[in-house]
Amino acid sequence: MDVDLFVAAHRAEWARLDTLLAARRLTGPEADELVTLYQRAATHLSVVRSAAPDPALLSWLSALVARARSAVTGAHSPAWREAGLFFAQRFPAAVYTSVRWWLPAAVVSILLGGLIGAWIAGDPQVRASLAAPEDVRALTEPGGQFETYYSANPAASFAAQVWTNNAWVAAMCLFFGVLLGVPVLIALWQNVLNVGLSAGFMAAAGRLDVFFGLITPHGLLELTAVFVAAGTGLRLGWTVLAPGGRSRAAALAQEGRAAAGMALGLACVLLVSGVIEAFVTPSGLPTWGRIAIGLVAEVLFLLYVFVLGRRAVRAGVTGDVASRHAGDLLPEAG
Structure with missing residues (x-):
């Protein structure tokens, strides 16, 4: 040539x-x-x-x-950029858009837990019907099971155990919510009941200050993550009943993708709370210092959601994956 x-x-x-x-x-x-x-x-x-x-x-x-x-x-979008967009926009936007689901779940759960705790603390017969006196003493006495639970195992393995358990509870709330939200309500009730029982027994023993001193550092962030997961699961369950202007399949696909992303984000949040529970809660820091760390972690998360999340939502971010990853939809009759 x-x-x-x-x-x-x-x-x-x-x-x-x-x-x-x-x-x-x-x-x-x-x-x-x-x-x-x-x-x-x-x-x-x-x-x-x-x-x-x-x-x-x-x-x-x-x-x-x-x-x-x-x-x-088009240029290739590197993985680190996608991860940055997820944590800077999509995850906080998803949490923010579901606030009308998880905030009521949090309020109702806290009120129920408080009522259960007050009922148990104020009625000796209720306490006697729930546990034997020696078991109650083993739980509530100084150096008892409630206190040693946080320091009985090495901190690193305890953090991994706590993280795995909490991540499973959150995942169950997220993905089993599709069953009309029934498993989510059961998980919330079990969580409320456990907290209420512990609070009631500790209050009856005159050690409510110890209860809050141990539960607050990690419990604020941990319970918030559980409430967010529960609210998202309830939202997914409601989508089955009322998909809105979308077809049920399209609505579930969109909400399901958002729930999957939420699972990843909440796993990271629960990792932080697990580290606090394993290394801060049983530490020798004064009670006010441990509670302050928990408050800081909680405030930072709420600012993350209500500042970055609101800003992302106003910019049009929904918490769903990018449209190029969501797939195409078949035309639907209006």
């Missing part, structure tokens, strides 16, 4: 492609022309490589085709 003749025959097309690549904006016809010229240039590069491997021409034409390919297909 005559290289000079080949270059002369296609130089105008290559020059036009180079001009289009240099333009800051393209009209619709120009974009179509760019795609066509890119395909032709890629064919020309293949011909040159096989028939006339001229080094200078190969280098220049390869660079032109690479630029055109980048313009046509």
Whole structure:
């Protein structure tokens, strides 16, 4: 093949492609022309490589085709950028948009837990029907089971155990919510009952200050994460009953993807609370110092949700994955 003749025959097309690549904006016809010229240039590069491997021409034409390919297909989004967008926008937006579900769940749960604790603390017969006196003493006495629970195992393994257990509870609330929210309500009730029982027995023993001193540092963030998971699960269950203007399949797909992302974000939140529970709660820090750490962690999370989350929602972020990853939908009758 005559290289000079080949270059002369296609130089105008290559020059036009180079001009289009240099333009800051393209009209619709120009974009179509760019795609066509890119395909032709890629064919020309293949011909040159096989028939006339001229080094200078190969280098220049390869660079032109690479630029055109980048313009046509778009730049690759690195994983770290996707992770950054998730934690900076999608996760806080998902938590913020579901606040009308998880905030009522938190309020009702706290009120029920307080009522259960007060009932148990104020009625000896109720306490006697729930546990034997020796078991109550073993739980509530100084150095008893309630206190030693946080320091009985090495901190690192205890943190992993706590994180795994809490992450499982959160995941169950998130994904089993599709069963009309019934498993979520059961999980919430069990959580409320456990906290209420412990609070009631400790209050009856005159050690409510110890209860709050041990439960508050990690419990604020941990319970908030559980309430968020529960609220999201209830929202998913409600979507089954009332998908809105979407088809039930499309609504469940969208809410399910958001719930999956929520699971990842809450796993990180629960990891923080697990570390606090394992290393801060049983530490030798004064009670006010341990509670202050828990309060700081809780306030930072709420600011993260209500500042970054609100800002992301106002920018149009819904908590769902990017549209290019969500897949295409079939047309639906209105």
